[in-house]
Amino acid sequence: MKEYKMRRGEYLEERMPDLEASVEEYFGEITETEEYKGSDLYVVGDPKNPVFERVVAGAVSYSGKKDKLGVDFEERPAEDVIAEGNADAAADAVDAKNDFLLEATGRDAKSRRDSMKRAVEDDADKPDNVS
Numbered sequence: 222m223k224e225y226k227m228r229r230g231e232y233l234e235e236r237m238p239d240l241e242a243s244v245e246e247y248f249g250e251i252t253e254t255e256e257y258k259g260s261d262l263y264v265v266g267d268p269k270n271p272v273f274e275r276v277v278a279g280a281v282s283y284s285g286k287k288d289k290l291g292v293d294f295e296e297r298p299a300e301d302v303i304a305e306g307n308a309d310a311a312a313d314a315v316d317a318k319n320d321f322l323l324e325a326t327g328r329d330a331k332s333r334r335d336s337m338k339r340a341v342e343d344d345a346d347k348p349d350n351v352s
């Protein structure tokens with residue numbers, strides 16, 4: 222599960238007031254919910270894009286902090302997708318992921334990567350992580 226922060230001064234509930242509808246619009250019908258760190262996330266068990274095996278997405282709440290977007294994209298093996306003749310669906314899957322994350326977080330792919338790199342570097346600099 223990856224967690225994404227919103228842009229400074231922005232909140233997930235403002236960017237996507239109806240997160241459930243947005244998840245369904247991008248990925249397909251929600252089939253259940255799943256608990257993650259005390260928050261219920263939406264599960265799309267049969268996504269409309271054949272590249273995805275399963276999609277889990279939702280708001281992860283933290284006491285005293287802004288909500289983060291929690292997302293887990295489970296993808297099928299590329300060989301299976303290609304064998305079924307759905308190779309062109311791969312580009313659509315990448316677009317769906319990037320468009321959804323951009324709408325939810327206000328950050329493009331480069332900005333999200335840079336943010337995650339900084340988070341990893343910050344963790345490595347903490348003294349309790351000495352090996």
